[in-house]
Amino acid sequence: MPLSPPDRVIPTLHRATAIALSACAIAYGYLVVNAPVDSEQGVVQKILYLHVPCAMAAYLGFLLTAIGGGLYLWKREERFDRFAASAAEVGAFFCALVLVTGPIWGKGTWGSWWSWDLRLTVTLLLFLVYLSYLLLRSFTEGGDRKARFAAIYGIAGLLVIPLNYFAIDLAGGRSIHPENLEGGSLGAGMALPFAAGILTAIVAFSHLLLGRIDIARLRAQLAERDAEREMRGGGDCA
Amino acid sequence: MNVFLAVLWKDLLIEWRSRDRLVAMGIFAVLVVIVLYFAAAPGLGSEARAPGLLWVAYLFASVLGLNRAFALELENEALSGLALAPADRGWIFLGKAAASLLLLLIVQAGAALVFALAFEVAIAPVALPFAAIAFLGALGLCAVGTLFAAIAVRTTFREVMLPLLLLPLSVPVILGSVRATNALLLDGSLPWAATRLLLVTDAVFLIVSFVSFEYVLDD
């Protein structure tokens, strides 16, 4: 079964990002290992090189989910829904990483695993919204209905992020996030590993996203072929 | 506009016939308040936590009511009957949200009474601002809750789906309301920041839900 040109684009990009990711990961790893050790926080501080890029990927993911959903509601093309769903899965993964690396840093620096820090709490809420989004998808039947409902929830979830930020800030979410402590400027020699980390995260996100979209696309094609076969086969025996 | 009034009238009329939603929500809210009273350990700044507990009761009662709001639309596919109306479906949303809001306000009043007695909190001196905050909070919950209830009722896990969808997004409403109620009851001060948050959240939720409802019924 030869694949039509559009079908080839995604797997090709997927492979390309794999190569890019390997290159980035090597450079990134090297930079992190050789980055200066922070005088106050010690080696634990280096986990922030993972934590911050993952956070960006997590929020990017949700933005893409909402955009994909919006495009589906506008154009009703399945590929936008596949995009949204894939972005949600990959984004949720990065979000989980943020919620794991954050407390590790917290324990290493403050001695406590969780302290209701403002940004971490907002990210926790984002993670819960991600999970609810994914659960909504799995408990809704019918391709169009599932896509519509998910799109609505995705957009609502996106809009609530800034609201959550203000809400938790209001409720006195403690601002012990690193930036606030150090007055916002990165120490010397830290800019490059951070930049590498962000680049790697974006490439990793793209790679996983493309892979996930590819799987979804193939599944859809398979399901359609099965449904056709069933309809044809059943008729002949009537 | 007509559609809004028609849907509101319908929901209230059906509720008036059986009053089951109101009674269920009311009893449930009161029960939650009482249970939370026993669960909340005295001391440990329990006074400061008390308004939060009241809002937990409100939140749970609202979930109960919102679920029932759409359960009644399932029989005979009545919801599709509404969808056939040649009007903007946002008005259907408003009608149902308004009905749920009215019922919730009644429940809030009753639960507040029980709360004031159990936790020995004086609400009377700040009754009007308290009611205003209760209204804003309930509005936010009913707005986004009605949208999600309409979605949840067409999933295969109806009862659990609504709280799953609603709770993460209800945080701004709950936090704003609790913050405001705290300020009123404990400090006697006017909670401007919290009220602003509530107003913005309510506006966002109302607009998003009004516009999205078209797509919920769109099958």
Add this chain to the structure above:
Amino acid sequence: MSEPLILARGLEKRFGAVRAIRGLDLEVRAGSTLAVIGPNGAGKSTLLRLLSGLTRPSAGVLRVGRGGGDRRSRRREVGLIAHSSFLYPALTARENLILAARLHGVANPAERADALLEEQELSQVAERKAGGFSRGMSQRLSIARGLVHDPEILLLDEPFSGLDPRATSRLAERLGERRTVQRTLVLATHDLARAAELADQILLLVRGESVALPAREGRDAAALERHYREAVG
């Protein structure tokens, strides 16, 4: 030659991977009656829901009514009487009709409701809750509901099922009357005799596709039954 009131080209409806309606072409002129026949699961109900605007097509062109292309103005011109009655069991027959009238922006909802109740011979039970109605009464009330805004296009999904012979013939009579009053009817039914009697045009649906029928000679029910059996097997 006037524009057809209902026009479909390459109409498709997918539910997930299943194609319930596939590549359907259809033209219905104003004032005519179309009967849609076919075995269970052929897509008759889906087609009617598409025509009513309740469901959106997955692909293809669908134009219904005189208004603009959008489905909202279509809902003004179309009445749907489906398998589900759309009735609220806790409301009385009269209240259900008043609600439907208000939803459709009908002037004087109460009067309209009373008129419809009388037409369907339900005036006696106007104040009874719809939940307590028998199948036949429910059916008649649901028909009244579909007619509340006096739509030019009426879609009926198996309206004869559940009706006793007297009600059936009375409904058939009324549908026949509507024809002469230049209403357009689309009727999905298993009742081939009624289909033959009432329809100007017959569409046979099998597995979502239109199956060609030989040209009709008058309104011969027996011939229709023969053709049907040949086509469906």
